Amino acid sequence: MEIKIVKKVLEAHEKLAEEIARLLARNGVYAINIIGSPGSGKTLLLERTFEAAAADLKPGVIEGDIATTADAERLQRFGVPVVQINTGPFGGDCHLAPNLIRAALEELPLDDLKTVFVENVGNLVCPAEFNIGENEKVVVLSLAEGEDKPLKYPLAFREANAVVVNKTDLLPHLDVDLDVLRRNVAAVNAGLAVFEASAKTCDGVGSWVEYVRGRLVGR
Amino acid sequence: MEIKIVKKVLEAHEKLAEEIARLLARNGVYAINIIGSPGSGKTLLLERTFEAAAADLKPGVIEGDIATTADAERLQRFGVPVVQINTGPFGGDCHLAPNLIRAALEELPLDDLKTVFVENVGNLVCPAEFNIGENEKVVVLSLAEGEDKPLKYPLAFREANAVVVNKTDLLPHLDVDLDVLRRNVAAVNAGLAVFEASAKTCDGVGSWVEYVRGRLVGR
Numbered sequence: 001m002e003i004k005i006v007k008k009v010l011e012a013h014e015k016l017a018e019e020i021a022r023l024l025a026r027n028g029v030y031a032i033n034i035i036g037s038p039g040s041g042k043t044l045l046l047e048r049t050f051e052a053a054a055a056d057l058k059p060g061v062i063e064g065d066i067a068t069t070a071d072a073e074r075l076q077r078f079g080v081p082v083v084q085i086n087t088g089p090f091g092g093d094c095h096l097a098p099n100l101i102r103a104a105l106e107e108l109p110l111d112d113l114k115t116v117f118v119e120n121v122g123n124l125v126c127p128a129e130f131n132i133g134e135n136e137k138v139v140v141l142s143l144a145e146g147e148d149k150p151l152k153y154p155l156a157f158r159e160a161n162a163v164v165v166n167k168t169d170l171l172p173h174l175d176v177d178l179d180v181l182r183r184n185v186a187a188v189n190a191g192l193a194v195f196e197a198s199a200k201t202c203d204g205v206g207s208w209v210e211y212v213r214g215r216l217v218g219r
Numbered sequence: 220m221e222i223k224i225v226k227k228v229l230e231a232h233e234k235l236a237e238e239i240a241r242l243l244a245r246n247g248v249y250a251i252n253i254i255g256s257p258g259s260g261k262t263l264l265l266e267r268t269f270e271a272a273a274a275d276l277k278p279g280v281i282e283g284d285i286a287t288t289a290d291a292e293r294l295q296r297f298g299v300p301v302v303q304i305n306t307g308p309f310g311g312d313c314h315l316a317p318n319l320i321r322a323a324l325e326e327l328p329l330d331d332l333k334t335v336f337v338e339n340v341g342n343l344v345c346p347a348e349f350n351i352g353e354n355e356k357v358v359v360l361s362l363a364e365g366e367d368k369p370l371k372y373p374l375a376f377r378e379a380n381a382v383v384v385n386k387t388d389l390l391p392h393l394d395v396d397l398d399v400l401r402r403n404v405a406a407v408n409a410g411l412a413v414f415e416a417s418a419k420t421c422d423g424v425g426s427w428v429e430y431v432r433g434r435l436v437g438r
Contacts, residue, residue, distance in 0.1 A: 037256045038343045038372055039364025066344065068370050092374055094313065094344040122371065124257050125285065125313040125342050144363035144386065145258025151287050152341065153257055155311055167363065173392050175419070200394070 013130065016098035020105065020133025027110040029060075030215050031118060033132055035156050036140035038122035041166040043071045044199040045140055045208070046117055050078040052209045057216070058114040062104045064096040064121045071119065083107045087121060095126040098133060114216055124149070128156035135215070136161040143167045144174060147181035150188045157185060162193040164208055169198040232349065235317035239324065239352025246329040248279075249434050250337060252351055254375050255359035257341035260385040262290045263418040264359055264427070265336055269297040271428045276435070277333040281323045283315040283340045290338065302326045306340060314345040317352060333435055343368070347375035354434070355380040362386045363393060366400035369407045376404060381412040383427055388417040 024031050036042050050059060061082040063072040072084040083104040087093035090100075096118065108116065118134060120127040128137070137160040141149055144167055150157045157163060163185060171178065178196070185192055193211060197204030243250050255261050269278060280301040282291040291303040302323040306312035309319075315337065327335065337353060339346040347356070356379040360368055363386055369376045376382065382404060390397065397415070404411055412430060416423030 037258065037341075037364075038368055039256065039361070065371055067373055068367070070367060070371070092344070092348070094342070121344065122256075123313070123342060123344050125311070125340065126345065129311070142258070142363060144361060144389070145256075148287070148289060149257055152284055152289070154286055170363070170389065170392055173389055 013098050017131040017133040020102055028219055029110055029113050029116055031116040031134040033118045033134035033137045035120050035127045037124045040140045040142040041199045042119050042140045048199050048205045049209055054078050060108040060113045060116045062118045066092050081108050094123050095130050096120050101132045124153045124156055128159045139163040141165050143170055143176055147176050150184040154188045157188045164195045164197055166199055168196050169201050232317050236350040236352040239321055247438055248329055248332050248335055250335040250353040252337045252353035252356045254339050254346045256343045259359045259361040260418045261338050261359045262293055267418050267424045268428055273297050279327040279332045279335045281337045285311050300327050313342050314349050315339050320351045343372045343375055347378050358382040360384050362389055362395055366395050369403040373407045376407045383414045383416055385418055387415050388420050
């Protein structure tokens with residue numbers, strides 16, 4: 001009995017995700033689902049991305065948080081449309097489910113957009129389990145989290161197309177070996193594009209922005 | 220129908236948690252459920268705690284990870300009994316549920332222990348939602364995660380009795396204001412004991428260890 005119901009929920013999720021993917025495709029919008037631990041620097045990376053290329057990327061944002069609208073406010077100053085989803089009223093959900101994404105997309109002017117960035121709830125585990133109709137998932141990992149994270153939280157790294165290793169400015173102050181981290185990433189997903197960046201200093205952010213730009217070629 | 224089943228699962232969880240609490244009380248064991256994001260430094264804090272006071276605390280450990288036994292191996296060298304739970308085979312669960320805790324406790328020599336430290340799966344969201352029969356929850360927050368985390372992930376801070384703000388050695392290299400962080404912690408839970416520490420340099424770890432020792436007085 002239980003299994004049947006769980007299956008039904010998952011099927012409904014998948015159907016919604018497909019619907020979202022069609023809606024995005026119809027509008028020529030490329031959607032990136034950004035996943036990472038609390039404080040990995042997802043919002044600052046988006047700020048830097050918009051500073052560098054908002055005019056080209058024509059982004060909209062779906063901002064997922066359990067509580068507060070702080071991140072949405074930070075992104076709104078770039079003049080990009082931002083929809084905040086607070087999961088607090090929905091049981092404090094640890095991820096963004098496709099029904100919330102679909103509702104949020106209705107609030108975005110898809111006609112005017114080329115990209116939608118979904119900043120998922122800060123959590124390296126659960127968001128990776130949900131397909132939300134996005135074109136790709138990207139992991140943001142703070143270097144301060146340590147070199148073993150791809151091995152300990154493999155699903156996110158398996159599901160993603162790219163990982164941004166953020167806060168590289170902290171490297172001299174951490175006991176983290178970048179070579180080991182790179183090896184651990186490759187061990188979990190050899191096809192993952194890896195960007196090493198500091199959203200704080202902007203070092204390395206350019207390559208990430210070029211990667212996103214590349215996603216829009218021919219669209 | 221769905222609601223009924225979910226309720227049943229939650230009730231079963233609560234019943235198991237009560238059973239675990241009774242088992243711990245019968246054996247005079249104090250259990251601390253350690254919750255924090257990936258890479259917040261939970262394992263290193265336990266290593267420092269055992270270096271300082273394993274003889275007095277007589278600890279056992281339940282180590283929760285989706286994958287790998289790396290953390291259990293780090294703790295085993297202190298000669299303390301460690302049970303590793305890998306949630307990978309259980310759908311990559313994002314938290315430790317009470318049924319897993321009860322099974323793990325059966326593998327620990329409770330007669331010989333005064334404390335059990337449960338290192339939960341690295342996740343600031345979901346583990347806070349589950350009572351596992353512990354005596355208290357403690358949050359480990361890495362300073363690198365930023366000063367806004369209590370506001371954005373309030374449940375863990377509300378459920379906990381103490382928070383260890385870890386990696387204070389990074390303070391000169393971060394844009395984090397400790398006063399703002401302290402205010403944010405107090406705004407969410409004014410009764411929370413706050414320890415500022417660097418498990419790396421051992422700075423401030425002593426106060427945390429004294430706090431744990433204090434929990435055992437008269438037991």
